[in-house]
Amino acid sequence: MAEVRAEMVANVWKVVATEGDQVEDGDTLVILESMKMEIPVLAEEAGTLAKLHVGEGDVVQEGDLIATIS
Amino acid sequence: MLESVLVANRGEIARRIIATTRRLGIRSVAVYSEADADLPFVREADEAVPIGPPPPAQSYLDADAIIAAADRSAAVAIHPGYGFLSENAAFAQRVLAEELTWVGPPPQAIEQMGDKINARNLMHRAGVPVAMGSTDPVTDAAAALAEAERIGYPVMVKAAAGGGGIGMSAATGPEALQTAFETARTRAERFFGSPAILLERFIERARHVEVQIMGLNDGSVVALGERDCSVQRRHQKVAEETPSPGVSPQLRESLLEAGLRAGEAVGYRGAGTVEFLLDVRKQEFVFLEMNTRLQVEHPVTELVTGIDLVEQQFLIAAGEPASFSPQDVRHDGHALEFRVYAEDPVRFLPSPGAITQWEQPAGPGIRVDAGYEAGNKVTPFYDPLLAKLCVHAQTRDQALGLAREAVAAFRLAGPKTNLPFHADLLTSEAFVSGDYDTSVVAGLRP
Numbered sequence: 421m422a423e424v425r426a427e428m429v430a431n432v433w434k435v436v437a438t439e440g441d442q443v444e445d446g447d448t449l450v451i452l453e454s455m456k457m458e459i460p461v462l463a464e465e466a467g468t469l470a471k472l473h474v475g476e477g478d479v480v481q482e483g484d485l486i487a488t489i490s
Numbered sequence: 491m492l493e494s495v496l497v498a499n500r501g502e503i504a505r506r507i508i509a510t511t512r513r514l515g516i517r518s519v520a521v522y523s524e525a526d527a528d529l530p531f532v533r534e535a536d537e538a539v540p541i542g543p544p545p546p547a548q549s550y551l552d553a554d555a556i557i558a559a560a561d562r563s564a565a566v567a568i569h570p571g572y573g574f575l576s577e578n579a580a581f582a583q584r585v586l587a588e589e590l591t592w593v594g595p596p597p598q599a600i601e602q603m604g605d606k607i608n609a610r611n612l613m614h615r616a617g618v619p620v621a622m623g624s625t626d627p628v629t630d631a632a633a634a635l636a637e638a639e640r641i642g643y644p645v646m647v648k649a650a651a652g653g654g655g656i657g658m659s660a661a662t663g664p665e666a667l668q669t670a671f672e673t674a675r676t677r678a679e680r681f682f683g684s685p686a687i688l689l690e691r692f693i694e695r696a697r698h699v700e701v702q703i704m705g706l707n708d709g710s711v712v713a714l715g716e717r718d719c720s721v722q723r724r725h726q727k728v729a730e731e732t733p734s735p736g737v738s739p740q741l742r743e744s745l746l747e748a749g750l751r752a753g754e755a756v757g758y759r760g761a762g763t764v765e766f767l768l769d770v771r772k773q774e775f776v777f778l779e780m781n782t783r784l785q786v787e788h789p790v791t792e793l794v795t796g797i798d799l800v801e802q803q804f805l806i807a808a809g810e811p812a813s814f815s816p817q818d819v820r821h822d823g824h825a826l827e828f829r830v831y832a833e834d835p836v837r838f839l840p841s842p843g844a845i846t847q848w849e850q851p852a853g854p855g856i857r858v859d860a861g862y863e864a865g866n867k868v869t870p871f872y873d874p875l876l877a878k879l880c881v882h883a884q885t886r887d888q889a890l891g892l893a894r895e896a897v898a899a900f901r902l903a904g905p906k907t908n909l910p911f912h913a914d915l916l917t918s919e920a921f922v923s924g925d926y927d928t929s930v931v932a933g934l935r936p
Contacts, residue, residue, distance in 0.1 A: 455832070
């Protein structure tokens with residue numbers, strides 16, 4: 421199990437991946453927006469996207485769980 | 491002179507504009523979103539009106555809320571600062587229709603320069619050099635490929651209605667072009683509400699040099715020197731200086747002349763900036779765009795000329811002559827600006843957060859335009875600019891020395907900042923030598 425967490429306070433602009441997707445290392449899962457910048461959140465290992473913990477429009481704090489890859 | 495001014499902006503620029511209103515005895519009105527209630531600009535204004543929740547669309551971009559705030563505070567003029575509504579011709583028109591004074595250029599000049607394709611065509615007709623590129627919007631990927639073939643790779647792909655480097659990227663071949671085109675189109679729609687794209691010949695070793703102009707009420711346009719803005723990350727400026735170390739006296743003369751011609755072509759009034767790309771190898775420049783507003787980096791021009799550009803904006807908006815005579819403008823010494831951003835100094839990713847310590851440098855030759863102070867919270871809703879650290883000295887070497895000391899003396903804790911990047915920049919061979927181009931940041935952060 422790998423956990424993908426937010427690196428900063430941000431708004432979730434776009435959810436790119438869907439739960440159940442097979443993802444590769446480096447695939448974009450969601451795109452955050454902070455300070456007028458888009459920040460893609462990437463899978464850090466290959467696997468199945470077991471759970472997405474955020475939806476579009478959510479506000480995430482630094483360290484918040486974004487996705488779980490199994 | 492104007493009796494009162496509403497400042498339709500936030501952070502450092504709102505505070506800087508309010509500083510001039512105080513000096514001139516103009517009543518100032520700040521507007522602020524819920525996220526900004528504790529910032530210094532709100533407290534320093536004579537009056538402050540809340541205009542809505544944190545997202546810009548519901549506050550600083552909400553024209554109705556701003557006009558209502560002007561009504562409520564009986565402000566007679568609106569200064570838009572930069573960003574937000576400053577280059578929105580419809581808003582400028584609305585301000586005038588409400589019988590308020592617009593501290594900015596005629597709405598028509600904003601409109602003509604706002605569309606980059608139109609601006610390019612207009613400049614070409616006025617005899618200002620433009621890069622080979624689109625004369626009409628590029629609407630689909632196939633058209634983009636054909637256009638790139640005509641222009642020749644590498645090409646720059648950007649939003650016609652855009653600015654701030656958003657959605658802009660270079661393509662070296664057909665495959666990269668496809669990606670660049672899609673990115674530009676998505677961002678153009680999202681950020682600027684128009685999918686129109688333009689392609690331009692990309693210059694590989696370029697300096698970004700801009701000319702500060704001022705359109706006066708007698709119809710003349712004055713050029714107040716150039717600024718070098720080649721230190722950029724993600725096509726956004728990080729540090730600026732004047733004079734440009736890459737511009738010879740002869741080249742400067744042609745640049746200033748082209749800046750004047752650009753302003754005259756649109757009947758410009760007030761403060762504006764004409765941006766050029768200078769091909770380092772060929773020593774030729776082309777028109778990039780015109781910013782029809784006060785520029786972020788205007789302080790370096792103020793430091794070497796001794797002219798308060800915001801004061802000139804107020805005078806011109808009030809129908810009065812400028813406070814200086816164009817033939818007496820002198821450029822004294824060298825000035826640099828370093829933008830202090832709330833971002834990590836290596837990857838340049840945003841870093842909002844609470845500011846626990848803020849001790850800024852002070853002393854002769856140092857100017858800090860700050861938007862925040864200790865105890866404030868930097869929120870993710872707006873750009874990451876915390877402060878502009880500016881230095882002024884007789885020579886560039888002295889100014890660099892002063893800047894090194896000032897960067898080291900700036901104590902800021904809470905959000906990560908790019909101050910360590912500025913320290914690196916100030917000791918890098920390329921920057922210190924003055925012989926650098928827009929790739930200087932990439933060279934320092936490979």
